[in-house]
Amino acid sequence: MSASPFPGVRLSRYSYLVSLLPDQIVSDLGLRLTLRSRSVSSYTPLERDGVHTGLLVGGSGTAASFRALTGSDSEYVRWQDFYAAMALVAQAVAPTMLEPLPDRAALRDLVTSAAGQDAWRWVFEQPLAQTLEEVFTDDAVRGVVATDGLIGTHTSLADPDLAANRCFLYHVIGNGTGDWRVPVGGMGAVTGELARVAREAGADLRTNAEVVGIAADGTTAEVTYHHSDTEVTVAAHHVFSGVAPAVLDRLLGRPARPSAPGAQLKMNLLLDRLPRLRSGVRPEDAFAGTFHLDETYTDLETAYRESAEGRPPTRPPGEMYCHTLTDRSIVDSPTAHTLTLFGLHAPDTLFDTPGTQDVLVSRYLEGLNRYLLDPIESCLATVDGAPCLEARDPRDLEAELAMPRGNIFHGPLTWPYGTAWGVETDIPNVLRCASSTQRGGGVSGIGGHNAAMSLLRPAAADGRLAG
Structure with missing residues (x-):
């Protein structure tokens, strides 16, 4: 997970941010980590009526950005009210994540x-699309909220299966705040600390060993694995998978x-400089948080329909x-500077067609360049x-990380x-x-x-929350 894509860069090829890691686990294990909050939550570049604009969320300019985009303060008030409610949901659900599962009535x-x-x-009863249309009026604002329901999840926001809702929930409850933080030193700092405390506790870690x-x-x-051209079998009381x-x-x-299918394309870029934006917003602000590319509510549903029909999304x-x-x-x-793109609605079945990855990479670069004064290709380091x-x-993840599909x-x-x-x-x-766990x-x-707790605290399950 902490392999670097480029020389001299301590950036994980696959993982990038930390939200769901509870402070309690960090404290219990004695992990020496610095998880730093970003200065901006998100920026969404837009072109409306031929004018380049955008929505900047985070900091003192958020209200003004909403007002400039929507023409009034109403949508910002709805935004505040909705995320105040989500903060309370997070505060209620997060403490249950390290305990035996509550039943539905108790939760x-x-x-x-x-x-x-x-x-x-x-969150729990109606499709996310219905919630977005009930609470918000602006297409871009709806899209910013919706993206948390689609990370690695190929579904329509209107699907009654509520797959988007479950994905959304896990993206807003981390640590009771939903704050997505950057691990200082890269994701390798997280894995390195886990390895350190495991060894200090007496664990024998074997790398390059295939079970x-x-x-x-x-x-x-018994667990059998291959290591250094040798087959080894070890006995155990319990196996954690x-x-x-x-x-x-x-x-x-x-x-x-x-x-179930994977549904994402990951791109890692190393830049000599940050590109300027047509909207005039400073690149240091636009890229400081999550930069939403073609993620309006309409964009997201259109891309889902195209990909569900077996075609790479046009945008x-x-x-x-x-x-x-x-x-x-x-x-x-x-x-x-590093730049990481996580693409949505790219199910593994699209890549049955040779060249699909190249098509999507090209379309992502074209999409980004629509909002830039400096083409992103001109900013790439070599x-x-x-x-x-x-x-x-998804096919690369299956081959390199043994994640099916x-x-x-x-x-x-x-x-x-x-x-x-x-x-x-x-x-x-x-x-x-x-x-693969219930709350994984x-x-x-x-x-x-x-x-671990299921073995160390077996009696706790009998006292789990119940309605």
């Missing part, structure tokens, strides 16, 4: 007591269950992050004459209610960790924590 009581019935309905088989009967277990369910099936000698939506505006330590050059731009699609969540995200800890399998001494997904540590 509903927590949320409605804190944030009201409307907040519960907006090839698991045998478990509910009481005893951080792989996708289909991979675990294969390791257990079972037929692999179907995998592919994505969001960009410039980590160097928050943490200069991740690059050796004092003037270079190494040995080659421009510093790389792309990874490139699904970054290992499967559909689930609601944070149910029974026990949400880490159990049908074999009592084989437990799930990481993204993202850089959080929650799955591993809850798997």
Whole structure:
């Protein structure tokens, strides 16, 4: 996860921000981490009636930006009211993430007591599209809110399955604030600290070791792996699995269950300088937070329909992050900048057609250049004459990280209610960790924590919250 895409850059090829990692886990493990908040929440460039403009969220200019875009203060008031309610939802749900799962009635009581019935309905009961159309009036504002429901999730905002709602929930509840922070030193600082405390606690970490088989009967277990051209089998009382369910099936000698599609294109860029924008907003502000590219409500639904029909979106939506505006330590050059794009609605099936990745990369660059005075290609750094731009699609994630179909969540995200800890399998001494758990997904540590607690605090499950 912490492999660097370019020489001299300490930027993870795949992970980028931290939101769901609870402060309690950082404290319990004694992790020496600095997670820094960004100076701006987001910027959305727009062209309306031939005029380049945009919406800047974060800081003292937010109200004025809403007013300039929409012509009144009404939409900003709606924005404030909605996110005040989401903050209360986060404060209610976040403390339950490191405890046995509450049942649905108990979680509903927590949320409605804190944030009201409307907040519960907006997130847990009706499609996100219905919520957006009920609460907001501006197409761009609706889109900014909607993107949190579509990260790595290929769905319509109107789908009654509420997949977008579940994705949205996990993007706004992290640590009770929903704040997405930059790990100082890059994502490698997070993995490095986890390795340090594990070793100090007596763990024997084996890298470059591929697990090839698991045998478990509910009481005893054996894990077989390849390391340095040697096959090694170790005995264990319990096995914690951080792989996708289909991979675990294969390791257990079972037929692999179907995998849900991944749906993203990741692009990493290294720039000599930040490009200027046609809207006139300073690039240091536009790129300091999340830069929303072609992510209006209409853009998002159009891109979903096109991709669901098997066509690369004409205007592919994505969001960009410039980590160097928050943490200069991740690059050796004092003037270079990193730029990361996370593209939406790029299901793995699109890449059955050769050349799809190149098509999408080209369309993303064209889309970005619509809003720039300086073409992004003119800002790219080079190494040995080659421009510093790389792309990874779902097929690359499957090949490089063993994530079936490139699904970054290992499967559909689930609601944070149910029974026990949400880490159990049908074999009592084989437990799930990481993204495949009931409350998995993202850089959080929650799955591993809850798997450990299911052994250390087995009696706690009997006292879980119940309605």
